[in-house]
Amino acid sequence: MSLRINQLAPDFTAETTHGQKNFYDFIGDGWAVLFSHPKNFTPVCTTELGAMAGLEGEFDKRNVKIIGISVDAVEDHHRWKADIEKATGHKVDYPLIADNDLAVAKLYDMLPEDAGDSAAGRTPADNATVRSVYVIGPDKKIKLILTYPMTTGRNFNEILRAIDSIQLTAKHQVATPANWQQGEDVIITAAVSNEDAITRFGAFETILPYLRKTKQPAN
Structure with a gap:
């Protein structure tokens, strides 16, 4: 299997x-x-x-x-x-x-x-x-x-980093960028409209039409 x-x-x-x-x-x-x-x-x-x-x-x-x-x-x-x-x-x-x-x-x-x-x-x-x-x-x-x-x-600090991302993104409609560390900015997922993003996260930065960053939500 x-x-x-x-x-x-x-x-x-x-x-x-x-x-x-x-x-x-x-x-x-x-x-x-x-x-x-x-x-x-x-x-x-x-x-x-x-x-x-x-x-x-x-x-x-x-x-x-x-x-x-x-x-x-x-x-x-x-x-x-x-x-x-x-x-x-x-x-x-x-x-x-x-x-x-x-x-x-x-x-x-x-x-x-x-x-x-x-x-x-x-x-x-x-x-x-x-x-x-x-x-x-x-x-x-x-x-x-x-x-x-x-x-x-194996790098178990990387596994901890990945778990931080997995647990965060399971709670919020965000993703984490390359080399992300706890407390750094995150990516707003495509499923969230700009209007909804303001309601959910407040201010955000549009880098590309499909790449928007915001502060990490509180766990």
Whole structure:
């Protein structure tokens, strides 16, 4: 199954470092970030899991829960967590899904159906495509998908920036321009007339007939 933005995120139940979790129950009425890893005890992923742990408070502020997934067993996850804390100084308190049967990786279209049903004997290169980030909203729909190569560490500050945009634009009829940061001007969508824009946002700047900017609305 090929996943796209605005599709329902596939639900699943899996073993994690916090016990058995149902994904939809875990999300509840908030937001979630699911981010995947091809193998435990790999260098780039070790730095990523630690970086995410260091930013957990920022995700909490946005009502976003974090859950990781790696193609290995729970016992390996617990051992890996000690390495992550040693390497990065951050303790991983969010749950890590054990996907040693590859079920979730295949459910999320990160591995083909013929990949088998066991992580045993598989190398990180075999699982190279299990390097995705999914942002999922309270409606359980996928809002963002990012996939990275194994040699490129993910920028989780960018994911926070994207979440700020997604949450803002879900509430107001605006979009955010390239390189937008929290508090900067936003774009008024085409669905809003000039008259309605004045009512909604007050003053705005017309740069092109189809490009109008205004101050960021208050959340």
